[in-house]
Amino acid sequence: MASAAQFAAVTPTGRARSRVGRGLQVIGGLVLLLLVVPLALIAAFLAWRQYRILSTWPQVEGTVIQAHWIEDRSQPGRAATYGAEFQFRYVVGGREYQAVAAQGYNGSYDQARRWLSELPVGAHRRIRYEPDNPLVISLASDSSTLSFGVVYGLARWALILAGACLIMLIGGWRLGRKPQLPAP
Secondary structure (H helix, E strand, C coil), X not given: CCCHHHHHHHCCCHHHHHHHHHHHHHHHHHHHHHHHHHHHHHHHHHHHHHHHHHHHCCEEEEEEXXXXXXXXXXXXXXXXXXXXXXXXXXEECCEEEEEEEECCCCXXXXXXXXXXXXXXXXXXXXXXXXXXXXXXXXXCCCCCHHHHHHHHHHHHHHHHHHHHHHHHHHHHHHHHCCXXXXXX
């Protein structure tokens, strides 16, 4: 059985544990405030915006007249990201319009090719248009992943980071407690 002196020799002092614990709590709190809260707020705003589009913008049948993938290499040293862009022809109130809609998030080249294969030139799809300006369109047609992809992605990262913050906050609290000496 270990004596109190042996136990004290192998464990950090109470002050060192307390400093490490407070440090973990501060880091966890900062990550929570600077990353998790903004991500959650952005996800909530985008979810509200998509809900508003789904509930107030009328639907119309559109025909894809042009489809191509887009490449983004704007960040040096990082891999390119890809997306898909579609030009639609549709009729609103007896007047023909043409407008462009792009995927709301970037992905891999394979993902962009899959989007293009799902909506080839000549394909018909229900699209939504802004009532005050029919040239503004959205591919959001229902409560699917396509409509809420960005929201799901941001919410997932917010939850992952919130879990990491919780671990840091609890770990910091536990490290800050006084060590219990073993019973003699």
